[in-house]
Amino acid sequence: MVREGAPMRAEFAPVVETARPDHLLMAEMIQRGARVLDVGCGDGQLLRLLVSRKNVDGRGIELSQSGVNNSVAHGLSVIQGDADKDLDQYPDDAFDYVILSQTLQATRHPRAVMENLLRIGRRAVVSVPNFGHWRMRMQLLALGRMPVTKTLPETWYDTQNIHLCTIRDFVDLCDEVGAHIERAVALDVSGRPVGLRLPWWFWNLFGAQAVFLLSRG
Numbered sequence: 001m002v003r004e005g006a007p008m009r010a011e012f013a014p015v016v017e018t019a020r021p022d023h024l025l026m027a028e029m030i031q032r033g034a035r036v037l038d039v040g041c042g043d044g045q046l047l048r049l050l051v052s053r054k055n056v057d058g059r060g061i062e063l064s065q066s067g068v069n070n071s072v073a074h075g076l077s078v079i080q081g082d083a084d085k086d087l088d089q090y091p092d093d094a095f096d097y098v099i100l101s102q103t104l105q106a107t108r109h110p111r112a113v114m115e116n117l118l119r120i121g122r123r124a125v126v127s128v129p130n131f132g133h134w135r136m137r138m139q140l141l142a143l144g145r146m147p148v149t150k151t152l153p154e155t156w157y158d159t160q161n162i163h164l165c166t167i168r169d170f171v172d173l174c175d176e177v178g179a180h181i182e183r184a185v186a187l188d189v190s191g192r193p194v195g196l197r198l199p200w201w202f203w204n205l206f207g208a209q210a211v212f213l214l215s216r217g
Contacts (some may be wrong), residue, residue, distance in 0.1 A: 006187035013194070019049050021191025022211055026099065026125050027053050029183060029213045034096035036060065037120065039083050040103030041114075044071030059095075060088060060201070095121045095123045102127055102151075102209070104170075105161040114177050117214075123182070124214040132166030132204045150189055151208045167204045170212070178217040186210040 023046045030036060032054045038047050039058035044067070050056045060078035062068050071078035084098070098121030099213040100113070105128065107113045117124040125160050129151040130136075136147040144217075146156040154161070165173075167186060174181055186207030194207050203210065 002156070009010070011121070015205065019045070022101070022127050022187060022209060023049055025041065025185055025187070025211050026127065029125050029211070030054055030056065030097050030099075033057070035094075036097045036099060037063070037090070037095045038088065038099045040047060040100060040106070041071060041076075041078055042067045042101075044076045044078060046099065046101055047071065047076050048074055051076075077087065083113050083116075087113065087120060089119045090116075091102045092119055095119050100124065102128045102129060104128055105165065110163050110165075111177060112175065114173060114179065117194055118121050118179055118216050120179065122215070124179070125172075127209055127211040127216060128162075128165060128167070128170050130167045130204065130207050131164040132168065133189075133208050134205050140191050149208070158189075167207055167210045168200055171200060174212070176212065180213040180217040181212055182184070182215055183213040184210060 016117045026046065027049055031048060034056050035054045038060040039060065041047055041062050042061060043122060047058045047060050058076065060080055061081040061084055062071065062073055065080060068078050068080045083103065084187050098117045100117060104110050104113065104126060135149055139145065139147040148155060152161065165176060186203040187209050188206060189192055189208045194203055
């Protein structure tokens with residue numbers, strides 16, 4: 001069984017000023033004081049933002065030991081674990097929100113991970129890079145090489161991303177697992193929201209990434 005530490009209520013004001021646009025957007029989607037699990041939390045930047053801005057009871061699970069060490073050094077309750085294997089150990093409705101930030105494409109079984117997010121949390125907040133962005137399409141078309149961009153900066157032989165998808169693909173996955181999309185926002189390469197009232201195909205072409213607030217359908 002996964003061990004959980006005590007709730008953290010520390011102040012992390014400096015992180016708010018340097019937070020990534022997608023992290024700020026995800027923070028907007030989470031209620032103050034909520035119980036939150038950040039899956040694949042990295043060095044804990046998003047968790048620190050949530051503790052600082054939303055006073056959440058934040059926990060994290062991270063595969064890399066360096067990420068765990070960095071998170072714990074900042075006073076966060078983070079354990080080492082694998083999203084593909086260890087989410088099964090969490091009970092139903094253990095958290096108000098489960099976060100998966102720029103991590104789904106690095107999992108071996110994305111559908112099973114999504115089903116676990118919706119089982120463990122009453123809501124899930126998920127962000128994904130968009131492999132259908134026009135710059136990626138142009139790199140493939142003009143250069144015949146796997147794209148390298150700001151949101152997907154590693155070369156094909158160094159990347160941990162093994163299940164790249166488009167925004168449209170992710171929406172289809174939400175339908176397949178019975179997830180209800182409560183809110184969705186696509187961000188351009190500068191982190192600015194793409195027009196909210198535009199159709200999916202436009203987001204799929206001009207969104208560098210997208211953030212989704214999900215609940216059980």
